[in-house]
Amino acid sequence: MVNPIPESVKKTWDNWNIRGVILFSLLLQTVLILLAPLRKGMGYKLIILLIWSAYFLADSAATFAIGLIAERATNSQTPTKSNELLVLWAPFLLLHLGGPDTITAVALEDNELWLRQLFGLIFQAGFTFYVFLLSLPGNKLFVPTILVFIAGIIKCFERTRAMYLASWEKFRESTIIELAKDVKVNQGGDYLQVACEYFQIFRGVVVDLFSNFTDFPFEGPSSFGIFGPEDALRIIEVELNLVYEVLHTKIQVTHSVTLRFICFGSLVAALSVFYFQVEKHGLNDFDLGVTYTLFLGGIALDVISFFMGNFSEWTFAALRNHHKSCIARIIRWFLNLKSSKWQQSRIGGKHEVFVFATPFLLRRWSGSVSGLSAIKAHQSKRYGIDKFFQFIAINTYRVIKFVQIDKIIACFGLADIASEIRIKTSVSQGPLTKELWVFIFGEIKRKAKNADEIRGKAESGHYTEVNDPEVGTIKIPNFAYDPEAEIRKGLRKLFSAKGDCTLKELDTNGDLIQFVEIYFGEVKFSFEESIIFWHSATDFLYEETAKEEEISDEKTCNDREFSKILSDYMMYLLVLKPTMLNSLLDWEPTMLNSKPNFRFEALRAATTGELSSSRYSPATTAEANRSIYSMPLDQAKRIVDRLHSLDYLKDKKWEIVSKVWVELMSYAACHSRATRTHVQQVSNGRELFTFVWVLMAHFGLVEPISEN
Template structure:
C-alpha cells in the first residue's frame, strides 16, 4: 500500500513541528491580548469569530507543544544543547497556558469551569517539570529555565483565580460582602467616580439580589440629577467594569506585586541567557525562536500592564484618593474614552449628531440594531419563487430558515445624540409619574391625567402593544404567524397607524406620540424579553441599546421585581 504521506513531508514535520507550534502559540497570545478588548467596543462578527477561534486554539496549541517537547526529551539518548533549548521553551508554554490578562473567559459559562482549568494546569505544570528533570544534571540552562517556570506558574495561578472569582457563586458571595459595607455615591464627584461607586450597587442587580438601584439603601443623590450625556457615560463605565470583572484578570492583576515578580523573572532569565550562556553550537534559528519567546513574553507583559492599570477598575481602586498623581493620570487617559458625537448630514432639514468615539477607545459599539421587515419579506418571496421553501420544510428547517432570514435582515445604525436624549427624558418622565402615582395612591387620592389627548393616543397604541407582547392570539393564528413571522410586525404597524390616523384631534402630535410609544415598547422589551444574564452576556459582544435602556430603568427604579419562579 502506498504511503499517503511522503517521507519528505514527515521529515519536515519532525524537524519543524515544535518550532512551528510554539511560534503559533505565541501568535495566538498576541491576537488575544490585542483584539480581546476590542470585542466589547466593536461587535463585529468577524472580530468575535477570530477571538473565539484564538481562544479555543490557544490552550490546545500550548498543550500540544508541551507534549511534543516531552516526547523529544524522552526519546533523546544523549543530552544536547538543542534539547536544552527545548527544555527552556517548555515553561514558556506555561506562560501561554496562563493566558493573556485581557481575556480569561470568552463566555460566562467558562468561569464555571475554573476547577477543570485548575486540574489541567496542574497536570501541564507537572509535565513541564518532568521535562526539566529529564535534562538534569547537565543542563546549562538551569537558571533561566527555573525563572521562566516561576513566571509560568504565576500566570496559571492568576488565570485560575480570576475564573474562580468570576464564577457565579463566588461573584455573588463577594457582592453580598461588598454590599454589607456602607455604600456612598459622591454627588460632587465626576462621572468616573460616580460610576465606580454605582458599580458596587449594580453588582447586586447583576447577581439578581434586587432589581433596581432604588431597592438598595445607599447614601447619595438621585440619578435624575445627571444629564443624558453624563448618564450615558456612567452606564458605559458600569457595564465596562462588569465586563472586566467577568472576562479578564483585572480582579487579580490590579495588584502589581505578582506582575513585578513575573516580569522580573522574565527579564532576569533573558539577562542570564544573553550574558552567561555559551551560544556556540546552537542552531541560529533556534536562538531566534528563543529570543522571540523572551521578547514576545516581555512585550505582552508590558502591554497587559498598561491595559490593566489604565482602566476603570484601577481608577475605582484609588477613587478615595482623587488628588493623587496616579488617579489624575488615569482620569486623563480615561477621558479619551468619553462618548463623542459627530455631526452627520442625513439629507434632512438639519444635521444629526451620531456616536463617533474611535473604535479603539470605545466601551461599547454605539450601534442600534434594527430589523428591515421589507427586506426580510423580500427574501421570503425569493425563497418562495425558487420553491426552496418546500425543500426547507421537507427537512424540517423552517424555523431555522426564518431565524437566518431575520438575522440577515438586521441593520446596525450608529446611536444618535437626539435619540439617546429623548429616551433618557422619557424614562425619567416615567419615573417621576410613577413616583407621583405611588404617592397619591398611598394617600388615597386618584392620580390625575396631565394631558388627556396624549393619554388617549398612548392608551390606544398601548392596547396594540399589549396585544403584541402578552400573546393574546388564538393558537391557530399563532401557528400561522410562526410560519410567517415577518407579516406580524407589518400588520401590527399598519393597525397602529390606522388607529392613530382615525383620531383627527391627535394628527398634529402623531409623531410625538409614536416616538413615546416606541420608547414604551423598547423599555417593556428591555425588561421582559431578556434575563439579567442575557443583558450581561451582550456586553462582551459589543453591547446593545436595549441593555443601556435596561440599566437606565434600573437607575430610575422602573424594573419589575424578580419573580420567585
C-alpha cells in the same frame, strides 16, 4: 517494501513542527491581548469570531507543542544543546497556557469550568516539569528554565483564580460581602468617580440580590435625575465596562504588585542569564531567533498587559478614594478619552443630528443600533453578499417545500437555517444618535417622576382631612388604609403600560382612545403582539409619509426617525434576541418566515391600501396560528387610517408613535428578568436595550423581584 523514513529526516521534521507550533502559539497570544479588549466596543462578528478562534486554538497549540517536546525529550538518548533549548521552550508554552491578562473567558459559562481548567493546567505543568527533569543532570540552561517556569506557574495561577472569582456563585458571594460595607455615592464628583461608586450597588442588581438601585439604602441622595442624559450614558458605560473587566479579564487578580513583579522580573532575569552567561556556540541560528522572540514577546506582552490593566476603570475604582493623587489623575485623563463623543451628521440631507463617534479603539461599547424591518426583510432589493445569501436562503426554502422533506430536515435541526440566513442578512446597523438617547432618557425620567407622584399621593392618602369649625382642618389617620398596597397598585399600572398611557396623555379629545378601546376590546394583545402591531403601523405610516414632501419641522422629523429606529430595533430583539424580552414566542410560523405569503404580502399590500379585514383573517382551525399575526396587521392599518382621519392629531402622530415605542421598550425593561442575558451582552458590543434596562434600574423603575 516501503523504506522507513531516515531518522535524520524525521528529527528535522519534528524540529520544524515544534518551532512552527511555538511561534503560532505566540501569535495567538498577541492576537488575544490586542483584540480582546476591542470586542466590547466593536461588535463586529468577524472580530468576535477571530477572538473566539484564537482563544480556543491557543490552549490546543500550547498543549500540542508541549507534547511534541516531551516526545522528543523522551526519545532522545543523549542530551544536546538543541534538546536543552527545547526544554527551555516548554515553560514558555506554560506561560501561554496562562493566557493574556485581557481575556480569561469568551462567555460566562467558561468561568463555571474553572475547576476543569485547574486540572488541565496542573497536568500541563506536570508534563513541563517532567520534560525538565529528563534534561538533568548537565542542563546548561537550568537557571533560565527555572525562572521562566516560575513565571508560567504564576500566569496559570492567575488565570484559574480569575475564572474562580468570576464564577457566578463566587461573584455573588463577593458582592454580598462588598455590600455589607459602607456604600456611599458622591454624586457631586465626575462621571468616572460616580460610576465606580455606583458599580458596588450595580453588582447587586447583576446577581439578582435586588432589582433596582432604590431597593438598596445607600448613603446620600438616591435620585439619578440630577445627571443629564450624556452623563447618565457615560456612567452606564463605565458600570457595564466594569462588569466586563470583572467577569472576562484577570483584573481582579493582577492588582497584586508582588506577583506582577515576580512574574515580570523572572522573565527579565531569565533573558539576562541566557544572553550574558549561556554559551551559544553550536546552537542553530534559527533556534536562537525563536528563543529571543519568545523572551522579547513574553516581556512585551507583559508590559502591554500591565498598561492595559492599570489604565482601566477597575484601577480607577480602586483609587477613587485617592482621586487627588498623581496616578489617579493620569488614569482619569486617559479614561476621559474613552468617554462618549458625538459627531454632526444629517437626516434626509437637511436636519443635523449628532451620531455616536467615539474612536473604536477607545469605545466601551459599539454605539450602534440594529434594526429589522418586516417589509424590507422580504423585498428582493439587496446588494453584494447580502443578496447572495438571501438568494440561497429563498431558493433553499423553495426546494425544501417542493420536495416535502421538512420533517426529515427538522430531525437534523436544519429546518430554520434558510429563514434565519434570510432574516439576518436583512438586519441593518446604524449609529446611536445623541437626540435619540436624550429622547429616551427624557421619557424614562418623566416616567420616574410619575412614579414619585404615585408614591407621594399614596403617602398623603394615609390621612383623611376633616374640617372642624373650632379647630379648622385637621388630619385624622386612616388605619384601614394601606399606603404600600396603594403604591404597588399604582406602580403596577404604570409598569404595565404598553402604549395606552401615551395615547391617554396626547389624545386630548379621546377619539383615538375610543377607537382603540372599540377595536381592541375583543382582542387582548400580548406584549409580542403589541410589538408586531406597532411595528406594522409604524412601517405603514413611514412608507406613506415617505411619498409625501419632506418634513420641514425638525421635531416632527426627529420623532419620525425615532419611531422607525425603535420600531426596527424592537422587532430585531423580538426575532433574533427574544430572551432579552422574556419572549417565548415560536417564530417558525411568523410573518417573517417566507412560508405563508399572506404575512409579508399583507405588509406590502397594506402600504398601498389593498389590505382588507376579510382577506387575511383566519377562517379555519388550521389557520388559527395565523390569527395573532394577521390581526395585528389588519388593526395596524386601521389605526394608521384613523391617525390620518383625525385632523387635530396630524401634527402629533409621529410624537405619539415615538413615545409609544419608548413605553414599549420601558415595559420590556421593567419586566426584564433576563439579567444574565444582559450581562452576556457586555462582551458582544452590548445592546441599547441593556442601557435602557440599567437606566430604569437607576430610576427604580424595574419591577421588584419579590412581585414576580
